[in-house]
Amino acid sequence: MKIGLTGGIATGKSTVAAMLVERGALLVDADQVAREVVMPGEPALEAVASAFGQAVIHTDGTLNRKALGGIVFNNRESLAQLESILHPAIRNRMQQQIRQYEEQSQLVVADIPLLYETGQEGLYDGIMVVYVPQQLQLKRLMERNGLPEEEALRRIGLQMDIEQKRSRADWVIDNSGSLEETRRQVDDFWKSKDLP
Numbered sequence: 001m002k003i004g005l006t007g008g009i010a011t012g013k014s015t016v017a018a019m020l021v022e023r024g025a026l027l028v029d030a031d032q033v034a035r036e037v038v039m040p041g042e043p044a045l046e047a048v049a050s051a052f053g054q055a056v057i058h059t060d061g062t063l064n065r066k067a068l069g070g071i072v073f074n075n076r077e078s079l080a081q082l083e084s085i086l087h088p089a090i091r092n093r094m095q096q097q098i099r100q101y102e103e104q105s106q107l108v109v110a111d112i113p114l115l116y117e118t119g120q121e122g123l124y125d126g127i128m129v130v131y132v133p134q135q136l137q138l139k140r141l142m143e144r145n146g147l148p149e150e151e152a153l154r155r156i157g158l159q160m161d162i163e164q165k166r167s168r169a170d171w172v173i174d175n176s177g178s179l180e181e182t183r184r185q186v187d188d189f190w191k192s193k194d195l196p
């Protein structure tokens with residue numbers, strides 16, 4: 001079985017993914033794959049450099065993620081342009097990894113922040129949404145990334161509303177309580193699927 005794992009920025013996808021991995025799932029992480037496709041020598045990095053200029057490339061040839069984030073998270077058109085370069089490469093690489101992992105584990109989890117935004121529900125047997133109310137999402141994002149409220153709200157606003165994601169989910173993990181409470185819900189999911 002392969003499931004998609006999503007939620008909003010800082011709602012706890014990585015936290016829940018780690019719990020699923022502890023129980024034996026194999027994980028494919030879109031944020032990590034997004035880093036792999038822009039390693040030096042990759043065609044996507046060349047395309048990013050042509051589109052955004054040398055200011056987004058460090059002198060050692062690696063991507064300056066902070067500089068690029070500063071551009072695209074403040075300008076929707078630039079973000080759309082970056083996505084049109086990266087998303088096909090990310091999606092291809094993820095599907096390859098998922099096919100390999102399916103031979104090795106009964107549960108493959110694909111952690112994809114923009115799963116609904118990019119219409120990928122149909123690729124999975126079901127979708128798990130990691131949910132916290134927006135106020136708590138804002139608080140955790142500000143604390144983790146050291147962002148001022150205005151900037152954190154802007155980043156949240158770039159994604160589909162978390163309530164909407166929750167209502168579309170096959171399984172909801174409510175991560176607004178303690179980590180123990182979250183782990184209990186992950187365990188319940190595991191048992192409900194008769195996983196080993």
Ligand SMILES: CC(C)(COP(=O)(O)OP(=O)(O)OC[C@H]1O[C@@H](n2cnc3c(N)ncnc32)[C@H](O)[C@@H]1O)[C@@H](O)C(=O)NCCC(=O)NCCS
Nearest residue numbers: 008009030031034065066068069072083086113114158159
């Ligand atoms: C702009 C980049 C270089 C900034 O890198 P940085 O290391 O600062 O952030 P990181 O990649 O860890 O992302 C942090 C969070 O930002 C959010 N985010 C990232 N990309 C996007 C996007 N296109 N739209 C909305 N939110 C996004 C996600 O919730 C993500 O978990 C990077 O986010 C990127 O390459 N984004 C485009 C690729 C993409 O869409 N990735 C999302 C997974 S499909």
Ligand SMILES: Nc1ncnc2c1ncn2[C@@H]1O[C@H](COP(=O)(O)OP(=O)(O)OP(=O)(O)O)[C@@H](O)[C@H]1O
Nearest residue numbers: 008009010011012013014015140144175177178179
């Ligand atoms: N149940 C919880 N209680 C308290 N803090 C939590 C809980 N779950 C997660 N956190 C904290 O909230 C922050 C966001 O969690 P996490 O990094 O797992 O989210 P994410 O959805 O993977 O984020 P992103 O979209 O940015 O990749 C982290 O600092 C994490 O330590």
